[in-house]
Amino acid sequence: MLRLGIDINSKTTTGIVMNRDGAILHVAKSPTQKDLLAGLSEVIKEITAPDKSCTSIGEVIIGTDYFANLVEKGERLSKVCSIRIGQAKNTIPPLYGASDLIQKAIEVIPFQLYGGHEMDGRSSLQPARHDLETFLETIREEGINSFAITGAFSLVNPAHENIVEQWIREIVGDDCTVTKSHMLGSIGFLERENSSIFNAALSKTILRSVEGLQDLMHQNGLHAKIYFTQNDGSLLGYESALQYPIRTCGSRISNSFRGASLLTGLNDCVIVDICQSKASIGALERGFPKEKRRNMKMAGVPVSLQMSDVTNLTISEDRTADDNNLDAIYHAIQRFQPRFEPLPIVFVGDGSDRIFPSFKYPWSDVLHPAEFENVSAIGACIAQVSGAVDRIYWVDEEDRDKTIQIAKEEAIQAAIAEGASPKTVFVQRVEINPIAYMPTKAIRIKVKAIGTLDFQHLR
Amino acid sequence: MSQILTEKDVDSLACGALFLGSGGGGDPSIIQIMAKQEIRDRGPVRLLSPFELQDEDWGVTLSMMGSQTVGYEKFLSGQEFTTALRILENEKQITAKVIVPFEIGGINAITPILAASLTNLPLVDCDGMGRAFPELQMTTFHAFGVQASPFILCADNGQCVRILHESTLEVEKMARNALPAMGGAVAAASFPMQAKALQEVVIPHTFLLCKRLGEGIMAAGADVHRVFLHLSRVLQNSIYGKPFKLIEGKIVDVQRYLKDGMLRGETIVEGTGYHHSEQIEVQFFNEYLLAKQGERVITTVPDILCILDADSGLPVMIDELELQMKVWVVAIPCPILVRHPKMLDVVGPWNFGLMDHYVPVEQLISDEGNGIHRAAAWD
Numbered sequence: 078m079l080r081l082g083i084d085i086n087s088k089t090t091t092g093i094v095m096n097r098d099g100a101i102l103h104v105a106k107s108p109t110q111k112d113l114l115a116g117l118s119e120v121i122k123e124i125t126a127p128d129k130s131c132t133s134i135g136e137v138i139i140g141t142d143y144f145a146n147l148v149e150k151g152e153r154l155s156k157v158c159s160i161r162i163g164q165a166k167n168t169i170p171p172l173y174g175a176s177d178l179i180q181k182a183i184e185v186i187p188f189q190l191y192g193g194h195e196m197d198g199r200s201s202l203q204p205a206r207h208d209l210e211t212f213l214e215t216i217r218e219e220g221i222n223s224f225a226i227t228g229a230f231s232l233v234n235p236a237h238e239n240i241v242e243q244w245i246r247e248i249v250g251d252d253c254t255v256t257k258s259h260m261l262g263s264i265g266f267l268e269r270e271n272s273s274i275f276n277a278a279l280s281k282t283i284l285r286s287v288e289g290l291q292d293l294m295h296q297n298g299l300h301a302k303i304y305f306t307q308n309d310g311s312l313l314g315y316e317s318a319l320q321y322p323i324r325t326c327g328s329r330i331s332n333s334f335r336g337a338s339l340l341t342g343l344n345d346c347v348i349v350d351i352c353q354s355k356a357s358i359g360a361l362e363r364g365f366p367k368e369k370r371r372n373m374k375m376a377g378v379p380v381s382l383q384m385s386d387v388t389n390l391t392i393s394e395d396r397t398a399d400d401n402n403l404d405a406i407y408h409a410i411q412r413f414q415p416r417f418e419p420l421p422i423v424f425v426g427d428g429s430d431r432i433f434p435s436f437k438y439p440w441s442d443v444l445h446p447a448e449f450e451n452v453s454a455i456g457a458c459i460a461q462v463s464g465a466v467d468r469i470y471w472v473d474e475e476d477r478d479k480t481i482q483i484a485k486e487e488a489i490q491a492a493i494a495e496g497a498s499p500k501t502v503f504v505q506r507v508e509i510n511p512i513a514y515m516p517t518k519a520i521r522i523k524v525k526a527i528g529t530l531d532f533q534h535l536r
Numbered sequence: 537m538s539q540i541l542t543e544k545d546v547d548s549l550a551c552g553a554l555f556l557g558s559g560g561g562g563d564p565s566i567i568q569i570m571a572k573q574e575i576r577d578r579g580p581v582r583l584l585s586p587f588e589l590q591d592e593d594w595g596v597t598l599s600m601m602g603s604q605t606v607g608y609e610k611f612l613s614g615q616e617f618t619t620a621l622r623i624l625e626n627e628k629q630i631t632a633k634v635i636v637p638f639e640i641g642g643i644n645a646i647t648p649i650l651a652a653s654l655t656n657l658p659l660v661d662c663d664g665m666g667r668a669f670p671e672l673q674m675t676t677f678h679a680f681g682v683q684a685s686p687f688i689l690c691a692d693n694g695q696c697v698r699i700l701h702e703s704t705l706e707v708e709k710m711a712r713n714a715l716p717a718m719g720g721a722v723a724a725a726s727f728p729m730q731a732k733a734l735q736e737v738v739i740p741h742t743f744l745l746c747k748r749l750g751e752g753i754m755a756a757g758a759d760v761h762r763v764f765l766h767l768s769r770v771l772q773n774s775i776y777g778k779p780f781k782l783i784e785g786k787i788v789d790v791q792r793y794l795k796d797g798m799l800r801g802e803t804i805v806e807g808t809g810y811h812h813s814e815q816i817e818v819q820f821f822n823e824y825l826l827a828k829q830g831e832r833v834i835t836t837v838p839d840i841l842c843i844l845d846a847d848s849g850l851p852v853m854i855d856e857l858e859l860q861m862k863v864w865v866v867a868i869p870c871p872i873l874v875r876h877p878k879m880l881d882v883v884g885p886w887n888f889g890l891m892d893h894y895v896p897v898e899q900l901i902s903d904e905g906n907g908i909h910r911a912a913a914w915d
Contacts (some may be wrong), residue, residue: 165610165611165612165616165692166613167611167613168570168614195719196606196610202693264608266608415862417809509792510855
C-alpha cells in the first residue's frame with residue numbers, strides 16, 4: 078500500500094509517493110495556481126501516469142497553507158454572521174483587535190441570543206427561536222449564508238449551539254454553512270468565537286476550491302481516501318476538513334517539521350524552514366513540533382486553535398543571503414536553544430539552499446538533508462492520527478482517576494474514529510486543571526491521543 | 537495631584553498586575569478590553585491619591601469574585617458593577633464619591649477601572665492586598681478594622697445577592713457559597729468606608745507603581761533578563777523591595793489537586809546554568825505561596841512569587857504551568873504594611889496550612905550558606 082503526500086505552498090505543488098517503509102518512490106512538481114485544483118491535477122496526472130505503476134495508492138494526504146494565507150491576506154473570505162449565546166450582552170465586538178483589512182474582508186454581523194449554559198452544563202435561559210427568526214429576517218437582504226455559533230460553556234454542553242444550528246438550517250435553508258464553536262478548541266469564549274468566524278469565512282471557499290477533486294482522482298484511476306493534515310500535523314478526514322477548514326491552517330509547517338525529523342532521524346532539533354521570502358523557525362520535541370501554548374493568534378486575532386510555536390521572518394529572495402537575514406535567523410534559533418548543549422539545526426524548504434551555505438553556527442551541527450525541498454510533502458506522507466478531549470468534568474475526589482480514565486478513553490476513541498489503528502494509539506499528553514477560586518468539584522481535563530492510520534480500515 | 541488613566545495605561549497596569557498576582561488573580565485580558573472600550577467611549581478615568589480625598593467622602597470597592605475559568609467563557613456586561621454599587625449605596629444610605637481598588641494582582645487591578653468608568657467616579661490610587669489573595673478577609677481593609685458588609689453580589693443573569701453580617705469572615709463564607717448558584721463569576725461591591733478610615737487601612741499608591749512596572753516590562757521586549765532588571769529597578773525603592781531571582785531552570789514536575797474544592801499543588805524547577813544541580817519546589821494554593829530549596833523554605837506568603845517564562849519574560853499562571861517549560865522563579869518582598877502583625881493574622885503562612893511563623897524573604901535568603909543572594913547580585 079502506498080501513500081501520496083501532497084504539499085501545496087504558494088509557489089509549488091509537490092507530490093511524493095511513499096511506501097510503508099518510508100522510501101520515496103516518486104516525486105512530482107507543478108507550479109501552484111490561483112485555482113488550487115489546477116496545480117493538483119498536474120501532480121496527480123504525473124503520479125498516476127502508467128509508467129509510474131503507482132496503482133496501489135491507499136491515501137492521498139494534502140497539506141497546505143492555502144487557506145491560512147487567504148485569512149492572513151483577507152482574500153476570498155465570506156461575510157459571516159456570528160451568533161453569540163449568552164446570558165449577558167457581551168460588549169466586546171467579534172474579531173476584536175483585527176486589522177481593518179480583515180474586518181472589511183469578513184464584515185461580521187454579530188447577534189446576541191440570550192441563553193447559554195453554566196459551568197455545570199445546566200441552563201437557566203432557553204434561547205428563543207422567535208428572536209433568531211426576527212433577526213435573520215432583518216439581514217435577509219445581505220445574503221449571508223455563513224454562520225458561526227458560539228455559546229457560553231458549549232464545551233460542557235453543546236445543546237444550545239446544536240439547536241441554534243438546526244433553527245438556522247430550517248430558516249435559511251440547507252445552502253448555508255454553520256460552524257459550531259464547540260467543535261473548535263477550548264475554554265475561552267472570544268478565542269473560540271474568533272476561530273469559528275474564520276472557519277465560517279472559509280467554509281464556502283474550501284468547498285469551491287476542492288470541488289471536483291474526487292472526480293479528478295477517479296478520472297486518473299486513483300481510488301484513494303483523501304485526507305488533509307491539521308495544525309498539529311495529524312490527519313483530518315476529507316469531510317471534516319470541508320467543515321472545518323481552519324484546522325488545516327497551521328499544517329504545512331508541522332508537516333515540514335515532521336518531514337525534517339524523518340529525513341535526519343532527529344527527534345529533538347531546531348528547524349529553519351525557508352519557503353520563498355518566508356522563514357519559519359521552530360523546534361521539534363520528541364518527534365513533534367513544539368506547540369504554542371499561549372497567545373495563539375491568527376491574522377493578529379487571538380484564536381483557540383492548536384498551532385506550532387514558530388517565529389516567522391521575512392527574508393530577501395536574493396540568491397545569496399545577506400547579513401541582516403542571517404542575523405535575524407540566528408536570533409530566532411537562539412529562542413529555541415537551551416542554554417547549554419545546543420540542539421542541532423536543520424535547514425529545509427525550497428529556499429534553504431540560499432541560506433544554508435552562508436549560515437555559520439559553531440556550537441552544534443547544522444544539517445541540510447538531501448530532500449530538503451520536499452519535506453512538507455514527506456511530512457504529509459507520514460502524518461499520524463490524533464484524537465483530543467478538552468472538557469470540564471464534575472467529579473468527587475474519589476472518582477477522579479476514573480474520570481481521567483474516561484477522558485483518556487474518549488481521546489483514544491476519537492483517534493480510532495478518525496481512522497487510527499487501535500493497536501498503535503497511545504495517550505501523548507494528559508493535563509488536569511481544577512477550576513480555581515470556586516468551591517466546586519469541576520476539573521478541566523485535556524487529553525491527546527496519537528496513533529497511526531489503520532491500513533485495513535480502508536478497504 | 538490627580539492623574540488620569542488612559543487606554544494605554546490599562547495595558548501597562550494589566551501587565552504589571554500579572555507580576556503582582558503571584559501566579560493567581562486571573563488573566564485580566566477580557567476585562568482589559570472592556571475597560572479600554574469604556575475609556576475610548578467616555579474618556580480617561582481619574583486617579584486620586586488617598587490623601588487628596590475629603591475626610592467625609594465615601595469609597596466603595598468594586599471587584600470580580602469567582603473563577604477565572606468561568607470568566608473566560610461567560611462575560612459580564614459591565615452593568616453588574618453599577619447595579620451592585622447602587623444596591624450598596626441604597627443599603628447603607630450613602631453616595632459613593634470614589635471607587636476603591638481591592639486587589640492589585642490579576643483581574644481585579646483592572647475591574648475597578650472599568651467600574652470607575654461605568655459609574656463615572658474617580659479611582660483611588662491604592663489597594664487592599666498589594667498582590668492577589670483568594671479571600672475577602674485577606675485585605676488590609678479587614679485587618680485594620682473595616683467591615684466588608686454590606687456585601688453585594690450581582691451575576692450576569694441579573695440575579696443579585698445581598699449579604700449583611702458584621703464578621704467579614706462570615707461574609708466571605710456566605711459569598712463563596714453563593715457563587716456556584718450564581719454562575720461562578722460575579723461583580724461584587726463591598727467595604728464601604730469614608731476617606732478618613734480609608735487613608736488608614738489601604739496600601740497607598742500601588743496603582744501608579746503597577747503602571748510603571750508594566751510600562752517598563754512591555755518595553756523590555758520579551759527578554760527575561762531585561763524584564764528582571766526592570767523589576768529590580770522599579771521595586772527596590774518602592775513599598776515592595778528588591779526582587780530575588782531564586783532559580784533559573786526548567787519545570788520537571790507539576791502536581792495539581794483539589795482540596796476542599798480549591799486548587800492546590802506544587803511544581804519543581806530544576807536549575808540550569810549558574811543554578812545547575814539546584815532544585816526549587818514551589819507550592820501553590822490558588823496562588824504561588826511557598827518556595828523551598830530542599831527542606832529549606834526560602835520564600836513564603838505573603839511575599840510574592842513569580843514564575844517567569846524564560847522565552848517571554850512574562851509570568852506563568854498556575855494553570856499554564858507545564859513540564860519542560862523554561863522558567864525563572866522570582867521572589868518579590870510584599871509591601872511592608874502586609875507584614876504588619878494584624879495583616880499576618882489573616883495572610884500569614886499558617887492561614888494556608890503551611891508554616892506556623894513568617895520570616896521575610898530577604899532574611900530567609902541572606903542566611904549564610906545560600907547561593908541565591910550572590911546569584912541575585914550577579915544578574
